[in-house]
Amino acid sequence: MPKVNTFKVKVQTGQQGMSEPVHFNFNNHKLPFENVVGSAESGKNFEGNFEVNSFAHSLTLVGPGSGKWEIEKITIEYDCENEKPYTIQFGAVTLDEATEVNIWQDPPVLAFDV
Amino acid sequence: MNFIKRLFTGLKQEADTPVTVDSSVAEEAENSPVTAEAENSPVTAEAENSPVVEEVPEPEPAPSFPDVRNVLQIPVISESIFPENSDAVLIKAQPSPTGDQCLFTANRPLMSGNSWFFLDFESAEGSPLAEGLFCLEDVETVLVCEYTVTVTRKDKTLVDWVPLAKEVGAAIRGALEGGEGLIAEKIIADLPSEDEIREGIQKVIDDEVNPGVAGHGGNITLMTVRGNSVTIQMGGGCQGCSAADLTLKQGIHTSFRKAVPKVGAIFDETDHTAGLNPFFS
Numbered sequence: 001m002p003k004v005n006t007f008k009v010k011v012q013t014g015q016q017g018m019s020e021p022v023h024f025n026f027n028n029h030k031l032p033f034e035n036v037v038g039s040a041e042s043g044k045n046f047e048g049n050f051e052v053n054s055f056a057h058s059l060t061l062v063g064p065g066s067g068k069w070e071i072e073k074i075t076i077e078y079d080c081e082n083e084k085p086y087t088i089q090f091g092a093v094t095l096d097e098a099t100e101v102n103i104w105q106d107p108p109v110l111a112f113d114v
Numbered sequence: 115m116n117f118i119k120r121l122f123t124g125l126k127q128e129a130d131t132p133v134t135v136d137s138s139v140a141e142e143a144e145n146s147p148v149t150a151e152a153e154n155s156p157v158t159a160e161a162e163n164s165p166v167v168e169e170v171p172e173p174e175p176a177p178s179f180p181d182v183r184n185v186l187q188i189p190v191i192s193e194s195i196f197p198e199n200s201d202a203v204l205i206k207a208q209p210s211p212t213g214d215q216c217l218f219t220a221n222r223p224l225m226s227g228n229s230w231f232f233l234d235f236e237s238a239e240g241s242p243l244a245e246g247l248f249c250l251e252d253v254e255t256v257l258v259c260e261y262t263v264t265v266t267r268k269d270k271t272l273v274d275w276v277p278l279a280k281e282v283g284a285a286i287r288g289a290l291e292g293g294e295g296l297i298a299e300k301i302i303a304d305l306p307s308e309d310e311i312r313e314g315i316q317k318v319i320d321d322e323v324n325p326g327v328a329g330h331g332g333n334i335t336l337m338t339v340r341g342n343s344v345t346i347q348m349g350g351g352c353q354g355c356s357a358a359d360l361t362l363k364q365g366i367h368t369s370f371r372k373a374v375p376k377v378g379a380i381f382d383e384t385d386h387t388a389g390l391n392p393f394f395s
Contacts, residue, residue, distance in 0.1 A: 025183075060185055073191075089191040101186045111195070111208040112276070114218070114283025 002080040002107060004056045008049040009033065009103070011061070014070035014092065017042035023062040025100055026052060030062060040069060056080075059104035063095030070094050076103050083107045196221040203287045207279040212359065216275045218263045218282055222290065225297055228305055228341035229259035229378025231371065240298030246285040252278050258297065259343060259379040305342055306376045312339045314374035319346075322369050327352055327361065334366065343379040344370070353384055 011022065018040050021032050033048025040046045063069055074090040088105045095101060196204045204221040224243065233255055238244030247256050247265065252272075257264040265282055267275075289296055306314075315336055323334050331351030338345045346366070352358055362382055370377050 058185075060183075090188050091191050093186055093188045095186075099184045099186055101188060105190060109208050109211060111206045111219075112279070114205050114207045114279045 001055055001057070002083055004052040004054065004059075005079045005081055006049055006051045007059070007079065008077040009047070009061070010073075010075040011040060011046040011071055012073040013040050013042060013044055013046065014072040015042055016068050016070040016094075017044060018064040018067060018069045020064050022046055022048060024050070024103070025058070025060045025062050026050070027054070027057045027059075056104055059102070060100035061095070061103050063097055063099045063101075065097055068094055068096045071101075074101070074103060076105075078105075078107070080107060195219065203290050205283045205286055207275065207283060209275040209279075213273050213275075214270050215264055215266050216279055216282070218265065218279070218286060220261055220263075220286060220290065223261055224263060224286075224290075225258045225260060227260075228302075229257065229343045230297060230301055231378055232256040232258070233371075240300060241296065242292055242294050243286065243289040243296040246289050247282060250278065250281050250285065253282070257379060264379075304376070306374075308339045308341065311342050311344060311374060311377060312336065315339070315344050315370060315377060318369050318373035322373070323366055326365065330355070332361075337383060342377055343381065344377060345381040345383050348382060348384040358382075358384070 009022075009024070020040075022036070022040050023030050023032055025031075031050065033050055035047075035049050037047040038045045061071075061074065071093050073092070075087060076090075077085060077087050079085045084107075086107055088103075090101070090103065093101050195206055200221060206219050208217045208219070210216065230241075232238045232241070232244040232248070235245075235248040238248050238256070243258060243263070244256050247253050247263070252267045252269055253265055254268045255266040263282070263286060265278075267278060272278075295302075319334050319336055327334060327350075332348065332355070333350045333352065335347045335349060336344060337347050348355075348358055348362070352361060355361070362380075367380055370380055
């Protein structure tokens with residue numbers, strides 16, 4: 001459970017987008033992204049980040065208040081304390097008002113050649 | 115209302131109790147504006163004329179429970195860890211967070227479509243890959259699955275996997291370059307069908323594992339069977355429990371392998387950080 005300094009999210013929306021602001025849920029606190037570029041509308045790319053400076057218990061991307069949001073790809077760049085920055089990619093998922101998707105992944109375990 | 119009740123009771127007590135009053139004080143009190151105001155105040159008048167009504171306590175609000183969040187888990191898109199079209203045998207070692215196991219991934223298949231668990235040196239007879247690994251002093255068990263080998267070490271106190279991992283890597287490379295079949299033909303020929311595995315594992319879950327974990331409010335569900343590899347999910351009290359790894363390795367694995375000796379890899383796809391109150395969050 002590392003301390004997350006910042007994280008940056010890039011979301012590629014599929015055919016069905018949404019016009020609402022994109023929110024995430026960090027340790028059960030629903031918050032909007034900062035430094036937003038683009039949108040979550042159909043076929044568009046959304047980028048946003050947040051300076052957390054706290055320990056990650058859970059981190060999810062929250063679905064729209066109404067309707068559906070078809071996501072094609074989610075890319076998250078994590079900057080955690082005492083860890084090298086790392087990037088995680090998730091595949092397609094569809095969110096609605098009742099669903100969130102987990103976007104937290106622990107830093108990758110060190111692998112070495114033998 | 116309580117204030118009015120207390121005031122009314124107080125006035126009544128004062129009336130019933132004989133009080134000796136210093137005449138100067140009484141005179142001062144009669145002339146004081148506060149007393150005059152109190153006598154004429156509507157509160158006093160109301161208190162005298164109205165019956166005392168017992169206050170009905172307001173019902174306590176129902177306890178609020180946290181919203182049940184429906185969190186989806188989707189797989190991470192993993193990029194290839196090896197360069198494409200490499201002729202050389204490439205192997206990566208990845209120690210487990212608990213330190214007792216190490217996963218070795220090769221850039222070529224070691225056992226396609228199935229998996230096999232080698233409990234000891236005797237069980238490795240006829241399988242060059244496992245025989246080579248059990249020749250290493252600190253190797254306790256070996257699990258071969260698709261492109262991977264998972265090695266458990268005997269000495270659980272050692273954290274540094276590098277020296278042993280290099281020896282394991284050399285043994286895997288040697289077996290691959292040997293050109294023989296890596297797994298004994300007898301093992302391959304006697305592999306059970308998925309239905310046999312499913313039936314056996316479901317029975318041991320129903321008869322042995324779930325009654326055992328039910329005491330802690332837990333349950334185990336068989337999710338998928340692929341070849342002779344199974345994937346389970348831990349639910350109820352097991353999901354997010356700090357002892358889940360112990361339950362899995364010492365309880366579930368042992369029960370599964372005892373009841374269905376030909377079961378290979380046992381994967382746990384439980385997200386122990388999800389749920390309302392997980393330990394691993």
